[in-house]
Amino acid sequence: MRRSTSARADDTESRQDSRSDIVSAISEALAHPGDAPGGLDNIFHRSGYSQKDIWSAFESIDDLVVAVAEHEALFISQPLMRRVRPNTLDDVRDTLVAFGLVASREYSTTLVGFVRMMMAEAARNPSLKKRLYEAGSEIVTRRLREFLSEANERGILSISDAQVCAEQLMGLLREPLYQALMLNPVTSQNGTTADRVKAGVERFLHGCASARSVRYERAI
Amino acid sequence: MNAPFDTASAGRSLLARSSDRPLPLKVVDDVPSDLANCADEHGSLVTVEPVDWIICFVPGLKRQWWHRFVHHKHKHVFAMRPTNTGSWLLVEPWWTRMMVTILPPADAVKFLRWGGTGDILRVREQVPGRASQMRGWSNCAVITAFVLGRPSWTWTPHGLYKELLREKTTRRENVEQLLVDQFAKVVSQYSSNALSVSADQLSLPLRELLVIIGRNLLETMMTPALLEVCYTAILEADRYPNATRVYAQHGPKRAIEVLTNILARAKQAGEIDLADCEAGARQFLGMLYGNIHLEAVLQLGAIPTLSEIDLRARTAVKVFLDGAGPDETAILERAVLRNGGGSLPVAGRRAWVYLR
Numbered sequence: 001m002r003r004s005t006s007a008r009a010d011d012t013e014s015r016q017d018s019r020s021d022i023v024s025a026i027s028e029a030l031a032h033p034g035d036a037p038g039g040l041d042n043i044f045h046r047s048g049y050s051q052k053d054i055w056s057a058f059e060s061i062d063d064l065v066v067a068v069a070e071h072e073a074l075f076i077s078q079p080l081m082r083r084v085r086p087n088t089l090d091d092v093r094d095t096l097v098a099f100g101l102v103a104s105r106e107y108s109t110t111l112v113g114f115v116r117m118m119m120a121e122a123a124r125n126p127s128l129k130k131r132l133y134e135a136g137s138e139i140v141t142r143r144l145r146e147f148l149s150e151a152n153e154r155g156i157l158s159i160s161d162a163q164v165c166a167e168q169l170m171g172l173l174r175e176p177l178y179q180a181l182m183l184n185p186v187t188s189q190n191g192t193t194a195d196r197v198k199a200g201v202e203r204f205l206h207g208c209a210s211a212r213s214v215r216y217e218r219a220i
Numbered sequence: 221m222n223a224p225f226d227t228a229s230a231g232r233s234l235l236a237r238s239s240d241r242p243l244p245l246k247v248v249d250d251v252p253s254d255l256a257n258c259a260d261e262h263g264s265l266v267t268v269e270p271v272d273w274i275i276c277f278v279p280g281l282k283r284q285w286w287h288r289f290v291h292h293k294h295k296h297v298f299a300m301r302p303t304n305t306g307s308w309l310l311v312e313p314w315w316t317r318m319m320v321t322i323l324p325p326a327d328a329v330k331f332l333r334w335g336g337t338g339d340i341l342r343v344r345e346q347v348p349g350r351a352s353q354m355r356g357w358s359n360c361a362v363i364t365a366f367v368l369g370r371p372s373w374t375w376t377p378h379g380l381y382k383e384l385l386r387e388k389t390t391r392r393e394n395v396e397q398l399l400v401d402q403f404a405k406v407v408s409q410y411s412s413n414a415l416s417v418s419a420d421q422l423s424l425p426l427r428e429l430l431v432i433i434g435r436n437l438l439e440t441m442m443t444p445a446l447l448e449v450c451y452t453a454i455l456e457a458d459r460y461p462n463a464t465r466v467y468a469q470h471g472p473k474r475a476i477e478v479l480t481n482i483l484a485r486a487k488q489a490g491e492i493d494l495a496d497c498e499a500g501a502r503q504f505l506g507m508l509y510g511n512i513h514l515e516a517v518l519q520l521g522a523i524p525t526l527s528e529i530d531l532r533a534r535t536a537v538k539v540f541l542d543g544a545g546p547d548e549t550a551i552l553e554r555a556v557l558r559n560g561g562g563s564l565p566v567a568g569r570r571a572w573v574y575l576r
Binding site: 115116118119120122123129130133137141148157158159160161164165167168169170171172173174175178181182196199200203204205206207208209 | 326451453454455457458464467468472491492493494496499500502503506507508509510511512513514515518519520531532535536538539540541542543544
């Protein structure tokens with residue numbers, strides 16, 4: 001007997017819900033690795049879902065990890081999407097600080113595990129690495145570039161290459177990731193994460209050259 | 221200490237050969253006389269000092285029928301040597317061929333980890349050696365003894381292991397220490413080159429000095445050998461945390477130290493307004509990294525060209541020193557135009573005050 005259209009729609013919706021729940025649980029497991037090794041099996045185990053649940057919602061490991069990358073990209077770039085057209089320098093600053101806080105938190109938690117998993121899986125499947133990067137980091141950089149371009153066109157910022165500037169700001173915010181990946185134990189720094197993000201955004205917006213040195217630059 | 225591919229020691233050997241003893245003038249048919257005459261006392265065209273090999277005695281990766289007849293942890297043996305660029309030379313006797321290849325560090329770690337499941341010895345090779353090609357059946361133990369120039373009569377990896385262990389100069393090694401030594405050597409060598417600043421350069425205006433350092437750093441970070449080491453340091457951080465720590469100490473931390481000092485001098489000279497120079501150094505390094513470093517470490521896309529590196533270094537310095545915000549002239553012009561040439565609106569005045 002053929003199932004009704006509404007029954008099929010319900011199935012699709014429930015599958016979408018379960019995919020979304022699994023992606024959130026995996027992101028959470030990546031954010032809190034504990035002492036366990038970063039292999040996929042351990043991550044699945046810590047997510048609380050059985051392999052059977054996972055494979056009924058996703059066709060393959062690649063499908064699952066790409067969904068996690070997309071989920072992260074969407075989450076990090078939400079502040080940029082909430083205010084696509086900034087009107088003032090304060091708008092730009094507030095948006096970049098909000099974006100920076102989310103990015104910085106994710107770079108020191110979920111994305112640490114994610115990058116390690118990406119590198120480990122890349123040995124098995126090199127093309128996956130590129131797909132993950134495109135679905136994650138590239139999307140975030142693109143949204144940031146669009147935001148900076150808009151601010152530039154409105155005369156709020158003065159940048160010659162929005163892509164390079166977006167990459168520079170991403171690099172500045174990515175420091176916790178490098179710290180977590182390489183500097184173990186993480187080096188203690190002055191101030192809270194929020195202070196550091198605000199200071200970073202201020203540096204990005206205004207630089208640190210003193211009035212004296214700027215006058216000197218102009219004079220020469 | 222190991223000295224593989226040590227050009228300095230090879231150079232010393234060459235000098236010693238050319239100055240210490242007269243070259244015999246023997247001419248061999250079909251060989252150019254200059255080549256024939258430069259052979260050393262052992263008949264070799266180049267004289268290379270004996271070096272250390274890392275000899276790995278390992279259990280089998282796959283079960284074989286003959287495994288029951290040999291030591292449980294020493295069923296196979298192969299030799300490795302680190303190079304000055306982070307890669308490793310591998311000499312592994314197979315049943316059907318001799319595998320001689322250069323491995324990037326991440327792949328070398330796989331072999332070293334295999335070695336770690338058995339025993340790893342550091343052994344100095346003998347030159348010219350006392351082994352013989354007449355030795356007969358060439359299994360992995362016999363070939364490895366031959367590589368080392370040892371006149372061994374053992375047929376098994378475990379037999380060779382016991383023989384080598386009896387030598388006074390043989391030392392046991394562990395994987396993490398090998399990686400620590402190699403990372404320290406390779407990364408510090410690259411860092412020193414990238415971060416060395418001459419007295420003349422130190423007297424340049426900050427902007428120019430930062431462009432030079434930024435360009436050198438980016439160029440060095442994009443060196444394939446260093447990217448391979450960085451990739452391995454990240455990949456193996458859980459398994460070999462000390463090796464990763466050494467990478468960070470000699471690489472990024474060293475760069476942050478040097479940049480912090482430069483910024484502190486500039487702050488003292490009134491060139492910059494910076495409350496925390498170390499935080500500033502981290503921010504500048506992050507801007508230099510941008511996306512290109514992560515992309516290069518993950519081996520995504522092409523490594524940037526020198527002109528791209530130069531452009532990125534200049535842009536990073538500009539944003540770091542001047543910011544991406546508009547300069548006050550532009551703000552003033554816009555505000556005055558909007559206001560029909562009258563006095564500035566409050567927002568414009570605030571921006572003016574804030575910017576300067």
